[in-house]
Amino acid sequence: MLTYDFTKGEGPLYQKLYKFIKDDISKGVLLPGEKLPSRRSLSDNLGISTVTVDNAYDQLAEEGYISAVPKKGYFVAENLTASFSVEKRSEFKAKSKKKKEEYDFDFSISRPAAESFPFSVWAKLTRENVAGRSEKLLEVSGSSGIYELREAIAGHLSSFRGLHASPDQIVVGAGTEYLYGLIIKLLGKNKKYCVEDPGYRKISQIYEAEGVKHAFGRMDESGLLVSELVRTKADIAHISPTHHFPTGITMPIGRRNEIMSWAYEKEGRYIVEDDYDSEFRLRGNPIPPMQSMDTMEKVIYINTFSKSLASTIRIGYMVLPEHLAERFYEKLAFYSCTVPTFDQYTLSDFIKKGYFEKHINRMRHQYTRKRESVLEIIKRELEGVEYRIIENDSGLHFILHLFTKHTDKDLENALKKRKIKISAVSDYCMQTPEKQLMGNFIIDYSNLDVSLLPHALNALKECL
């Protein structure tokens, strides 16, 4: 007869009994097909109630360890083959997890400064939503996001970017990376995508991970060359005409027209217009996006709140041409929106109540002042150094061109030894960079610590 020590283990009696018997089955103490004692005899033997035995047997039966044969009793199941692992806490640490490099200073860090996030307003709006809209917060939003937010974005785009879209053309998602995936699902896996070279490596990594064909298109001083779209036999041009990273190029109207004509020429061709930091054009009027000059439904406009608010709130959106919006609702509407409704409502209020506009204006002023002091400090500290500032009027970085015999990599490594990070445009080249791209270093002032800048610039000077 089975005998167990009930002083061991935790939990209610029936659970201990369940575990004892399960262990015996796992260890082979009880064999497949073996009959278990009747509930009454086991309860008598162990000095526990029949209800306890019932509960333990019930659970074992339910999980398939034993089975009940009517009028005969319980038997150990026949088909228990796989072995059970011994339970222990896993201490596994992923080796391939990259450790963050520790730097004292970073010329290229691109993210809004923490102190500038409008925490108090954000917290207030969140609180108001929880208090006043709790039902709404738990209602599943459509695949494209809640209407209120899409409406708020449509309004923002209309007044800030001269882009006139209806809320039904707007799809909200957990960041642009997620939205790229949706675009691929929308346009088809058999398309070939052309990305800008140099450019964000992540965009091509995503196309790679999604298993679609992609190519790198070279640029000149006006941006992506149309001849490259032709050479690579691309169907989709993925570009950032407002402000290209890392070169800072704003694509002139002529090139925009050429690329638009290329898209108009053939069915199935599209332009993905990545407008990731258009809010921070610090001088002059914002240049209208290509989407607003598109008369043939060829441009998918995509933007994010990563630069204008915070990348960690993970909200991006895209504006689809009408026929693609229809296709989205036909084919992909089964997907849930990836952004929590809580955050959607908060952001929607943030825009509609005018806080976003205020925030952008405040940040523009802040960035303008910062840009000026950064330029001033560079002028002062790099005296005697041969350099040139390549300005561009949008976005939050400019290019520091150094006339030096050192290669970009050498300079980066020399600074790395002093715990200073600097990135060059050539780091973002996928193919061998052309000569005129060398010596161009990225100065992103959005989150740059001005008080440490003189020290970092002096280190740079010493490395030259």
Add this chain to the structure above:
Amino acid sequence: MLTYDFTKGEGPLYQKLYKFIKDDISKGVLLPGEKLPSRRSLSDNLGISTVTVDNAYDQLAEEGYISAVPKKGYFVAENLTASFSVEKRSEFKAKSKKKKEEYDFDFSISRPAAESFPFSVWAKLTRENVAGRSEKLLEVSGSSGIYELREAIAGHLSSFRGLHASPDQIVVGAGTEYLYGLIIKLLGKNKKYCVEDPGYRKISQIYEAEGVKHAFGRMDESGLLVSELVRTKADIAHISPTHHFPTGITMPIGRRNEIMSWAYEKEGRYIVEDDYDSEFRLRGNPIPPMQSMDTMEKVIYINTFSKSLASTIRIGYMVLPEHLAERFYEKLAFYSCTVPTFDQYTLSDFIKKGYFEKHINRMRHQYTRKRESVLEIIKRELEGVEYRIIENDSGLHFILHLFTKHTDKDLENALKKRKIKISAVSDYCMQTPEKQLMGNFIIDYSNLDVSLLPHALNALKECL
């Protein structure tokens, strides 16, 4: 000479001038290659300052509408081909956007009741985070999510599910739908996925949208048949052994072992174990997940907070076998985590401070009571009707089997006319449902309005 009426339009003078000239270029009033008046002559002619003309010309040049030729002046650009659309607010409404059916009562609605969400605790934790961790909230989390949350989930899984994983095996993402996409990227596009039939249509829709091969595997009363995995030549079995939807089947240990053996047999075979509502096993001990019996790194465990908290917070997670965790960090770590850090920290505190456990216990009691009253009302209202309740001890629904001559569809349509929604197991069949699956209707009591239930049941009775 160009002459414009500056009383029209809005904004600063230079912007008006910019727009006037741009419009003239768009309309062909100014032709490609045409020389523009000098800044001085235009300023004299229009009675505005030269700075205003400078600013307007600068912006036009920057956008490529005009170009400066040194010592000659400004000329309209040569390569302006595409036409410009007239700006107007788009009134587009997607036709293919499905209208929500309006029902007075829904037997199958599956989502936690709004009144049960722990809003006050959630708001308190959010507030504390904003006050005490604002820097952290803006720091980009790794691709798998913040460590604190992965640690909290590991602790929860260990104590609630007997699943012992390290935080490095856990990947957090914006819902299970998003995580399915990551799994595909991790295992490869060339794998064949087998899903349960009947089952959630969405899972196969996602495999379809992702462009991977998938098949439907038939089930018996123990769950997915191993013979179906063999027949469909599947590499990956996507199953929900704890609680299958819609049949409610809990896979017994024998079948689990068989499927595990199938996976062990061949390299590249895996099991996706979808444990979506395991927290709500209302009777007996939770059945340990297959992940905890896996000794050969074959099981990817996936779960969500959709059922245990709210689907609209969009947080899911998966536990990867160690070699797949390594592969994730090698190949997919460039992806940003799709969940906002704000929500990650709040959830992490919610679990670590014991609120999640309390919430689950509270919900268990609530659901147990609700289940009992629903069963009681059915017993009372369906007197005289031939039916059987097919119980299962986990999850938040059971099956009402009706002995009736009506087809499932007929009954559904008859009730639809009365604005009552009921779903049958056969609705979730991808292939022709087998006879024994007919007549089974889903009663989800998680969000069911008990006060309206008698009325709905009487309507059902009248339709029989």
